[in-house]
Each structure stands twice: as structure tokens, then as C-alpha cells.
Amino acid sequence: MIKPLSAVICIAIAGAALQATAETKSSVTIASPWEVASYDPAIAGFAIQKLQIMENLVDADVNGALRPGLATAWTASKDGLSWQFTLRSGVKFHDGSDFTAEAAVTALTRAWKQPGVLKKAPIIGISASGETVVITLEKPFTALPAFLAHATTIIPAPAAFDADGNPAQMIGTGPFSVSNFTPPQSISLVRNDAYWGEKAKLDSATYLAAGRAETRALLAESGDADVVFTLDAAGYSHLQHVDTIETSAVPIPRVVALKVNAGHPFFSDAKARQALSLAIPRDGIARAITRFPEAAADQLFPPALNTWHSADLEPLQTDIEVAKSLLSELGWVAGPDGILTRDGERFSITLRTFPDRPELPLIATALQDQWREIGIELEVSVANYSEIPAGHQDGSLHVALYARNYGLTPDPIGSVLQDFGTGGGDWGAMGWHNQKVVEALDIIASTVDPDQRQASIATVAKELHQELPVIPIVWYQHTVSIDKNLKGVIIDPLQRSYGLSDMYWAN
Amino acid sequence: MSPPLKSMLGVLAARGLQAVIVALIVGIVSFAMMYALPGDAAYRIAAGRYGYDMMDAAAAEVVRLELGLDDPWLIQLWSWIGQLMQFDLGNSLVYGSPVVDEIATQLGFSLLLAGGAVAASLLIALPVGIVSGLNPGGLFDRTSMGLSVFLRAIPAFALGIVLVLVFAVQLKLFPVAGFRGFDNLVLPSFTLGIGLAAVSNRVVRDAVVDAMNADWRLFSRTKGLSSRLTLIRHVLRNAALPVVTYVGVQLAYLIEGVVIVETVFAWPGIGHALVHAIFGRDIAMVQGTALTLGLLYVALNLIIDLACRLIDPRGSVA
Numbered sequence: 012m013i014k015p016l017s018a019v020i021c022i023a024i025a026g027a028a029l030q031a032t033a034e035t036k037s038s039v040t041i042a043s044p045w046e047v048a049s050y051d052p053a054i055a056g057f058a059i060q061k062l063q064i065m066e067n068l069v070d071a072d073v074n075g076a077l078r079p080g081l082a083t084a085w086t087a088s089k090d091g092l093s094w095q096f097t098l099r100s101g102v103k104f105h106d107g108s109d110f111t112a113e114a115a116v117t118a119l120t121r122a123w124k125q126p127g128v129l130k131k132a133p134i135i136g137i138s139a140s141g142e143t144v145v146i147t148l149e150k151p152f153t154a155l156p157a158f159l160a161h162a163t164t165i166i167p168a169p170a171a172f173d174a175d176g177n178p179a180q181m182i183g184t185g186p187f188s189v190s191n192f193t194p195p196q197s198i199s200l201v202r203n204d205a206y207w208g209e210k211a212k213l214d215s216a217t218y219l220a221a222g223r224a225e226t227r228a229l230l231a232e233s234g235d236a237d238v239v240f241t242l243d244a245a246g247y248s249h250l251q252h253v254d255t256i257e258t259s260a261v262p263i264p265r266v267v268a269l270k271v272n273a274g275h276p277f278f279s280d281a282k283a284r285q286a287l288s289l290a291i292p293r294d295g296i297a298r299a300i301t302r303f304p305e306a307a308a309d310q311l312f313p314p315a316l317n318t319w320h321s322a323d324l325e326p327l328q329t330d331i332e333v334a335k336s337l338l339s340e341l342g343w344v345a346g347p348d349g350i351l352t353r354d355g356e357r358f359s360i361t362l363r364t365f366p367d368r369p370e371l372p373l374i375a376t377a378l379q380d381q382w383r384e385i386g387i388e389l390e391v392s393v394a395n396y397s398e399i400p401a402g403h404q405d406g407s408l409h410v411a412l413y414a415r416n417y418g419l420t421p422d423p424i425g426s427v428l429q430d431f432g433t434g435g436g437d438w439g440a441m442g443w444h445n446q447k448v449v450e451a452l453d454i455i456a457s458t459v460d461p462d463q464r465q466a467s468i469a470t471v472a473k474e475l476h477q478e479l480p481v482i483p484i485v486w487y488q489h490t491v492s493i494d495k496n497l498k499g500v501i502i503d504p505l506q507r508s509y510g511l512s513d514m515y516w517a518n
Numbered sequence: 519m520s521p522p523l524k525s526m527l528g529v530l531a532a533r534g535l536q537a538v539i540v541a542l543i544v545g546i547v548s549f550a551m552m553y554a555l556p557g558d559a560a561y562r563i564a565a566g567r568y569g570y571d572m573m574d575a576a577a578a579e580v581v582r583l584e585l586g587l588d589d590p591w592l593i594q595l596w597s598w599i600g601q602l603m604q605f606d607l608g609n610s611l612v613y614g615s616p617v618v619d620e621i622a623t624q625l626g627f628s629l630l631l632a633g634g635a636v637a638a639s640l641l642i643a644l645p646v647g648i649v650s651g652l653n654p655g656g657l658f659d660r661t662s663m664g665l666s667v668f669l670r671a672i673p674a675f676a677l678g679i680v681l682v683l684v685f686a687v688q689l690k691l692f693p694v695a696g697f698r699g700f701d702n703l704v705l706p707s708f709t710l711g712i713g714l715a716a717v718s719n720r721v722v723r724d725a726v727v728d729a730m731n732a733d734w735r736l737f738s739r740t741k742g743l744s745s746r747l748t749l750i751r752h753v754l755r756n757a758a759l760p761v762v763t764y765v766g767v768q769l770a771y772l773i774e775g776v777v778i779v780e781t782v783f784a785w786p787g788i789g790h791a792l793v794h795a796i797f798g799r800d801i802a803m804v805q806g807t808a809l810t811l812g813l814l815y816v817a818l819n820l821i822i823d824l825a826c827r828l829i830d831p832r833g834s835v836a
Binding site for chain 1: 557558561562564565567568569570571572573574575576577578580610612613614615620623679682683686687690693694695696697698781782783784785786791794797
């Protein structure tokens with residue numbers, strides 16, 4: 012009886028010793044809510060780029076400053092209509108094939124033809140010329156290099172496509188290559204020892220998509236995941252008290268905003284939109300719902316977008332009385348049930364939002380409650396987010412609540428142009444036209460003169476602040492939990508990279 | 519042909535025919551239901567594909583053109599049935615990958631989880647049910663009844679979180695979520711298994727009570743068999759019939775439970791995929807998944823039928 016028992020004890024001790032010697036880990040598990048179920052850069056590029064599997068011609072640092080990626084340099088012709096990107100030589104894809112201008116042109120042409128940022132740029136041609144990629148434009152567009160840093164413009168190897176030209180594998184040039192992919196939940200990575208730049212310190216990494224915030228918080232607490240992104244408010248405050256974990260919240264250029272149909276008779280006057288804004292309890296929402304009091308959005312562009320955020324703008328206020336008087340100036344009179352009426356019409360509107368970001372329906376109900384105080388009856392419709400662009404197109408939308416990322420490309424001009432240019436945008440202004448803004452945006456998109464550009468940015472920010480075609484509510488914080496022994500973790504506010512290649516374990 | 523073999527073949531033929539009918543009905547009904555959903559499919563698919571940072575009306579129009587969503591519904595349905603005749607489930611509208619590839623991976627994970635859940639439930643239900651049934655009305659019987667009601671009333675989602683908190687976070691016995699090894703299977707299996715066992719232990723108990731009170735049991739005791747031999751040779755075999763049938767019925771609960779448990783445990787299964795496909799209006803994926811689940815039901819019913827015939831061969835003669 013004693014012999015097998017002692018054998019078991021020996022094995023147990025040996026196991027424990029083995030575990031002790033294997034203490035310096037060389038692998039990292041990261042968890043995030045976003046599932047990956049495709050090989051296509053247009054669909055899964057956001058994850059492929061963050062995991063450093065594939066790279067862009069142009070890279071960006073955490074401040075959004077552009078730096079060389081697979082292209083070492085880029086220049087525009089004098090007229091600004093042709094851009095040349097000189098490619099890095101000696102770069103190899105994970106399958107051992109050479110990175111060539113043809114591979115880059117194939118990838119970029121595909122990205123240009125599909126929905127994505129390149130479709131929004133005035134491109135008329137992409138071609139290879141020796142070791143350079145040449146992009147020709149219809150009109151000057153200075154943000155082009157920033158667009159080439161976007162997740163949909165990463166460069167897969169020619170072998171990543173099947174015979175029909177559809178993406179069928181994840182083969183890139185990045186510091187990590189894919190060793191296993193189980194859609195939609197997980198991607199396993201190993202270090203690419205043939206990487207052209209500084210090689211990763213970790214041997215391997217695993218990406219796990221866990222859709223539920225509770226699961227992610229538990230993964231962090233148990234140590235099953237070393238870095239966990241996007242925690243909910245409850246999970247974040249709980250993890251702050253766990254000894255083995257460091258939590259961090261980084262402001263990102265994403266804004267919870269309210270799109271208002273300025274073409275609707277209720278909202279065509281800027282005063283009406285200002286009244287809506289004055290009745291938004293930003294501080295309360297930031298404190299109680301998103302739980303970062305400093306993130307109440309007193310202007311549209313968050314501090315993370317340093318060139319667009321302006322300290323000169325007077326912060327948006329909350330003042331129910333002023334809101335009421337603005338509405339009464341517009342001819343609205345409170346009816347017997349407290350709801351405003353004008354020419355026999357009730358101030359009754361519908362707000363569209365979606366549940367994918369769990370705070371949005373909560374914020375919507377807070378607005379419902381607050382706006383009732385100024386006499387507006389608000390019905391909240393929580394549905395698929397595509398109902399917002401659909402409502403923009405058919406004109407049926409009143410107001411919509413969503414989160415907009417102005418840092419999609421390191422230079423926000425792409426999103427801003429789309430949202431506030433002529434005709435507005437699905438995720439921006441609706442039924443609103445401001446010639447000053449249109450002209451200023453034209454200058455921002457085409458000029459190389461930094462002073463002229465900055466002056467135009469100030470004009471746009473000021474006009475948007477006064478006219479409020481889109482009303483800001485709160486700015487986002489990117490919440491992360493990190494194992495205390497994991498070093499070199501850099502949180503990218505632009506969310507282009509998880510920074511895996513810089514991470515390493517302390518002994 | 520011997521009568522038992524003939525009856526087996528009869529069962530197989532009947533189930534085969536049933537499978538074909540199920541395939542057609544499930545395909546048509548799921549198509550009709552997806553088609554009847556409000557909202558523009560092109561917008562929903564574009565939303566599923568590109569995410570809300572990249573999705574706009576232009577992307578939706580590209581999707582509409584690419585997938586021929588403006589074609590009359592009859593043509594769309596006909597092309598799906600035509601593909602099905604060639605055993606082709608088509609490509610996912612959202613991800614572009616072949617539906618059969620996605621289902622192959624996800625179904626494997628779901629079956630593993632379902633198998634784990636049934637095993638976990640039997641592990642609990644059999645001993646508890648048999649002990650309760652051998653002494654009906656006793657303290658153990660009454661306690662297990664109370665616990666069963668309590669556990670069945672807890673939603674799988676909450677139960678899963680509690681198990682994770684206790685066994686993964688506090689005791690560190692099992693991982694929280696993911697699917698790296700078999701230890702990942704334990705907590706989700708028990709989350710589902712406890713819910714299943716809460717009911718099936720009562721079925722086992724009732725079956726044992728019935729068997730213990732049957733005339734043939736009295737006869738076997740009278741003819742001189744010991745209490746232990748009567749239990750093993752007669753009582754358990756007779757009690758097994760309703761239990762095996764019930765395990766089949768429980769698969770319905772399992773499919774429902776799998777959806778939420780897969781999401782909580784980040785398990786790449788078919789239930790989770792089905793929900794996402796419905797949100798993304800991925801008709802090809804929904805049809806493929808529903809078809810697979812429908813055929814799975816037919817197959818499981820067949821297995822249950824055959825198992826019952828093995829346990830009780832009298833049916834095949836009668």
C-alpha cells in the first residue's frame with residue numbers, strides 16, 4: 012500500500028519542481044471581446060493587425076505619428092496627385108516568399124475595391140514600379156499615408172489567397188505567424204524568427220475572444236489570461252483590488268455621440284440641438300454608467316486627438332432651465348402632460364441605438380428620463396446598429412446614439428470628412444450643411460502647410476461645437492488588465508497593436 | 519431474414535426518410551424565417567462583416583450586389599436547394615468561408631461539450647436517482663428533490679459563473695474559459711450537466727421506484743434471487759428504458775443550454791455560431807446549422823431507438 016502512495020508523492024513533487032523551473036513564462040494569453048472568423052483583411056484586419064501577423068506600408072506610434080512600416084519612405088509629386096512608397100527590401104513573408112511591390116499592389120488594390128478606408132480616398136490607380144508602389148489620385152489628399160496605416164490595408168502574402176483570389180490563410184510579414192486558428196474564438200501565434208525588425212521576446216502567444224465581459228474579468232482574475240482588454244465597469248473596479256493584476260484605462264479617440272437629424276423640422280434650428288445638448292447629464296453618465304468622471308465629453312474631439320481637441324472651446328454645459336427657454340423661443344409650449352407641443356404636434360421622437368456596447372442602452376434611458384424634464388417624449392429603440400445608416404439613408408431617423416472612432420486612421424480627417432463633408436455621413440451629420448466646414452475640410456485634406464491645416468481644423472472644431480450636428484456625450488477609455496509580472500506592455504490608444512512583440516516576463 | 523434484423527432495417531429506413539423530410543423542412547422554414555425578419559438583409563450582413571466602424575450604406579450596397587440579395591426569394595431558395603442536392607452548403611454570407619468548414623469545426627466542439635454534459639449528468643443522476651428510488655420518501659429522496667428543483671431553476675449562465683468563481687478563480691482547479699485541453703471541458707460540462715441531472719435524477723428515481731414495485735420483481739425474489747441480483751439483472755435493466763428515452767428528450771435542453779454556455783466559456787461551438795449567424799442575417803450559415811442540428815436530432819433518435827431495442831428485445835418481436 013505504501014509503495015504506490017510514495018510513487019504518487021514523488022510524481023507530485025517532481026511535477027511541482029518542474030512547474031517551478033518553468034516559472035519564467037515565454038507565452039502570453041490575451042483576451043478581448045472581438046471574435047475573428049475570417050482570413051479577409053477587410054473583415055478581420057483589425058485583429059490580424061493588432062496581433063502583428065500582417066503589417067502595413069505605413070506604421071504609427073502610440074501618439075499617432077507616422078513611421079516607416081513595410082515602406083521605408085514616401086513622397087508626393089509636386090501637384091499632390093501621385094504618391095510613391097519605397098518598399099523595404101529583404102522582407103520575407105511567413106511562408107518564406109519575398110515581399111514584393113506586386114504583392115503590395117495586389118493587396119492594396121483588393122482593399123481599394125472593397126468597403127474600407129481606401130474606398131474613401133480619391134484614388135484612381137495603384138501600380139508597382141520597381142521597388143516602389145505608386146498611388147495616383149484624382150485630387151491632392153495629404154492623409155493618404157495615414158490611410159495606409161489602417162487595418163484594412165495590411166499586406167497578406169500572395170499565397171494567402173486561394174485560386175479564386177479569396178483570402179484563405181493568414182500569412183503576413185509581422186513578428187508573429189499563425190500556428191493555429193479556431194474561428195471565431197482563438198488564434199495561436201509563434202514568433203517569426205525571420206522577422207526584418209526587432210524580433211519578439213515571447214516564443215508564442217494566444218488570442219482568445221471571450222464575448223462576455225464577466226468571462227473576461229474572470230479570465231483576468233484567475234490568471235488564465237495575462238492581458239485582458241475591454242473590461243466592463245463592474246469588472247474593472249473589481250480587478251483593481253486583485254493583487255496580481257495591474258489595471259489601466261487609456262483615453263482613446265472613440266466618442267459616444269448623438270446624431271441628430273437636422274433635416275427634421277424639430278431639429279433644423281441649431282437652438283433645438285443646443286437644447287438637447289443642455290439636457291444631457293454628461294457628468295452623471297460619465298460617473299455612474301461609464302465610470303470615468305473625467306471622460307464627460309465637453310467637446311466632440313477627445314484629448315487623445317491632440318491636434319483636433321481644443322482647449323479654447325467653451326465646455327458644453329448641462330442646464331435644464333436654459334434648455335427649456337431655448338425650446339420656448341422656438342415656439343414650443345408645454346402641454347397638459349408636460350410634453351411640448353407646437354402647431355398641434357407633440358415633441359415625441361425615437362432614438363435608435365444598439366446593444367453591442369452595453370453602455371449605450373443605459374445612456375439612452377438616462378436621456379429618456381432627462382429629456383422628459385424639458386418636455387421631450389423619447390422612445391428608445393434598441394436594435395441592430397445597421398438601423399442607423401439605414402435610417403440616415405431613408406430619412407426616417409430622428410436621433411441615434413452610437414460610439415464613433417475618430418482615430419480609425421492616425422489622421423482623423425478620413426472619418427471627419429466622411430461625417431461632416433457635403434451631404435453628411437451615415438455616422439455623422441444628417442440634413443446639415445455648413446459651407447465653412449466643407450471648405451475647411453477641403454483644405455485639411457489637401458494642404459501640406461501645417462499652419463493653414465491647423466487653422467482649418469480649429470474652424471471645423473468650432474463650427475461643430477456651436478452647431479452640434481452631432482452631440483458628444485462621453486469619451487471612451489480603453490480598459491485593460493495586465494499581469495503584474497508581464498513587462499513591456501504598451502497600450503496603443505489608436506488600438507492598432509496589442510504590442511505583443513514588446514512584451515516579456517519578469518523573472 | 520430474421521424478425522429482429524427486419525425490424526432494425528425498418529427503423530433505419532423510416533429514420534432515413536425522416537432525415538430527408540427534416541432536411542427539406544428545416545431548410546425551407548429557416549429560409550422563410552430569416553426572410554421574414556424585419557430590416558434590410560444587406561445592411562445586417564454588411565454590419566456583421568465590417569463592424570460598425572467600417573459599415574455604412576455604401577458597404578451595404580456592395581454586399582447587396584455581391585450576394586444578389588435583390589433576386590426574388592424563390593430564386594434564392596431554389597439555388598440553395600439546388601446546392602443542397604449536390605451536398606454543397608454554400609459560403610457564409612458574412613465571412614465568405616465555406617459553411618461546411620465552419621460547421622465541421624464547431625459541431626465537433628459542440629458534440630464534445632454535449633457528450634461531456636451528458637456524461638456529467640449521468641455521473642450525478644444515476645447514483646442519486648437510484649439511491650433515492652430504492653428508498654422513496656426517505657430523507658435522501660426528499661433532500662435530492664429539493665436540490666433538484668433549486669438547481670433546475672438556476673439559469674445555465676448564472677450556474678456557469680458560480681462554478682467558475684468557485685472552481686477556477688478560488689480553488690484554481692480548472693481553467694475559466696477557452697479550449698486548450700480536456701480540463702477546459704469540465705466546467706462547461708458540469709454547468710450543463712447539473713441542469714440536466716436536476717431533472718434526470720428524478721426520472722431515474724421514478725423508474726427505479728416503478729421497477730421495485732413491479733410484479734416481476736416480486737416474482738424474481740420469490741423464485742429465490744437475492745436482492746442484489748434482482749437489482750442488477752432485472753430492476754436496472756427495466757429502469758433503464760425510460761431513462762435512455764429521457765436522455766434523448768433532454769438533448770433539446772442541451773441545444774438551448776449550449777448557446778449560452780458556449781458564450782460564457784468562449785467555446786467555439788455551433789450554438790454560439792448559430793446565434794451570431796442570426797444576428798448577422800447569414801442565411802447560408804443559419805440554414806446549414808439548422809440542417810445539421812435537425813439531422814443530428816434524427817440520428818440521436820435513431821440511436822435511442824436502437825439502444826431501447828437492445829435493452830428490451832421484446833419490442834422487435836411484437
